Amino acid sequence: MRDRPARVDDVHAIAASMPHVKRIEGPKGNPIYQVGGKSFVYFRTPQRDAEDPETGERYTDVIMIWVESESDKLALTQDPKAPFFTTHKFDGHPSVLIRASRLSEIGRAELTELIQDAWLSQASRRRADTWLAEHQR
Template sequence: MTRPARPEDVDEICAALPSTEFGTSWGDVPTWKVPAGAKGRGFLLYRKPGPTAIDPRTGERYQDLLVIMTSSLADRASLVEDDSTPFFTIDHFRDYNAVLVQQSRLGELTLEELTEVIHEAWLAVAPGRLAKEFLADGQG
């Protein structure tokens, strides 16, 4: 039986992926990176509230945004344009392979859907060898 995704699932899913570490990027933005170490690239960021991310319904800054990498702009578009998902983008990210989602809306996804999106984000930035091993193990 599937269950709705929860904010605490994010760190559990990321930590279970090979060679990941939780650190910072873009100065002090909490970020999950792969591979662990100095060459790590971010695949999921906890975005801080800022003037470029305003909720159009309330006019307030989003307080709970995740930035999740995608493998391409086309993959981003397919997630954003699917009305059944809570994913969206903002003008600030128009040229980035990433989607945004509010942690407060993760329950609109199943745990399996959230896991798939995070796995795809990890695969989008993981070194080729690591990605091949992960896929060969039947995890991706």
């Protein structure tokens, strides 16, 4: 099966497909996916820390995805051409940001792995171990 560019619908489908997931709405109706009460995918509302450097307009399409470690975060954000980024607000926070408008720069397979890893980083040890055993990762 050939990979294809990732889309916003994929974010929702992959996150919702993980076990024990609850989708909640943020204060402005933004989707948040949680496992055991812990967020692992969060559609952000426009914030001052993520804006177009040329126009100053706040990005309206930022998705925050948790990562396992700072080294995972650096691996995704260190290439300035990569669609992943972070801001000073998230220094020390185990997450990366990506604009929905840039999702197509990664494949659905990479997005799937990223969201599965985000889920694993927030799920309880028992849930994570069960999922890993079933998926032989």
